[in-house]
Amino acid sequence: MRFTREEMEAALATVHAAMPPTPQYAWPLLERRLGAKLWAKHENHTPVGAFKIRGGLTYFETLARERPEARHVISATRGNHGQSLGFAARRHGLAATIVVPHGNSVEKNAAMRALGVELVEHGEDFQAASEHAAVLAERDGLHRVPSFHRELVRGVSTAYVEFFEALKHAPPDVLFVPIGLGSGFAGAAAARAHCGVATKIVGVVSAHATAYLDSLRARSPVESPVSTRLADGMACRVPVPESLEVLLREADDVIAVSDEEVGEAMRILFSDTHNVAEGAGAAALAGALQQRERWRGKTVGISLTGGNVDSGMFAEVLAKA
Numbered sequence: 132m133r134f135t136r137e138e139m140e141a142a143l144a145t146v147h148a149a150m151p152p153t154p155q156y157a158w159p160l161l162e163r164r165l166g167a168k169l170w171a172k173h174e175n176h177t178p179v180g181a182f183k184i185r186g187g188l189t190y191f192e193t194l195a196r197e198r199p200e201a202r203h204v205i206s207a208t209r210g211n212h213g214q215s216l217g218f219a220a221r222r223h224g225l226a227a228t229i230v231v232p233h234g235n236s237v238e239k240n241a242a243m244r245a246l247g248v249e250l251v252e253h254g255e256d257f258q259a260a261s262e263h264a265a266v267l268a269e270r271d272g273l274h275r276v277p278s279f280h281r282e283l284v285r286g287v288s289t290a291y292v293e294f295f296e297a298l299k300h301a302p303p304d305v306l307f308v309p310i311g312l313g314s315g316f317a318g319a320a321a322a323r324a325h326c327g328v329a330t331k332i333v334g335v336v337s338a339h340a341t342a343y344l345d346s347l348r349a350r351s352p353v354e355s356p357v358s359t360r361l362a363d364g365m366a367c368r369v370p371v372p373e374s375l376e377v378l379l380r381e382a383d384d385v386i387a388v389s390d391e392e393v394g395e396a397m398r399i400l401f402s403d404t405h406n407v408a409e410g411a412g413a414a415a416l417a418g419a420l421q422q423r424e425r426w427r428g429k430t431v432g433i434s435l436t437g438g439n440v441d442s443g444m445f446a447e448v449l450a451k452a
Contacts, residue, residue, distance in 0.1 A: 142285045152293045160403035168430040172294045179214040181437030187215030189286030201274040207261035209363045210239030217246030230264040238441045258368045279371040284317045291322030302328040303432035309414035310334045311365045313374030320381035331383035335418035337365040338387040346370045361390040364411030388417040394448045409440035
């Protein structure tokens with residue numbers, strides 16, 4: 132998935148009209164743990180605490196131009212995608228309905244409602260919620276926003292354009308990117324092409340939600356069960372074919388991290404940087420720690436993609452230190 136220079140510049144302008152670029156910091160304690168130079172891109176510092184906001188902004192800007200008659204949107208989420216849509220919908224004066232599975236993050240639900248989203252709870256996982264959103268869109272004549280779309284990827288790619296441009300004199304040797312439905316990975320790959328860097332990109336899936344890893348090995352979409360308790364942002368049961376195509380073409384490697392590894396990464400991020408990471412937000416560091424011997428002495432990039440973890444869950448994770 133490639134974008135012209137004009138498309139990328141327009142995406143950066145759209146995103147930066149709503150928020151400043153997020154920082155990337157080199158954390159000495161993380162470097163000591165990895166035995167490598169480490170840059171962390173802090174997408175937990177956006178107005179909704181996650182990278183997804185960028186895709187919502189570009190999607191809605193395009194929607195306003197191409198479909199001005201669309202006044203009410205609907206989508207499904209485990210949280211960050213819904214906050215992104217709520218934030219962008221409010222900027223454009225649109226109504227938004229978001230479907231979440233039962234048992235979804237209480238605090239992510241509250242954050243979506245605070246943005247003016249009408250929340251609907253349905254099903255036991257993201258896939259069931261997504262299917263219900265499709266039914267409601269058809270029934271009520273609503274514009275359905277997918278969870279993976281070219282315009283979402285164009286927005287998300289701006290995070291990695293910022294990252295690569297900030298480090299253009301010494302790009303990282305490798306960048307670890309968590310995979311949920313794949314917009315983040317696709318955005319990183321698009322930014323790599325746009326910035327002309329040779330950084331390898333390693334995708335990180337949950338060991339308890341291996342649809343994309345299984346599909347990569349099969350070279351076609353494979354449905355896989357989801358049992359992750361900690362990394363809800365990576366809880367994908369059915370891969371998106373277009374996203375898988377990007378992964379097959381652009382991934383230098385894809386690895387799986389367990390909830391135990393993710394929990395340890397959450398604790399490390401808090402102790403070494405005093406940043407709060409949700410499960411998916413810590414997955415890139417978990418992947419880097421898993422592969423520390425491979426990248427020892429190199430320059431490693433990670434994306435802390437979100438910090439929206441329920442306080443009870445985070446307390447439980449910290450207590451296991």
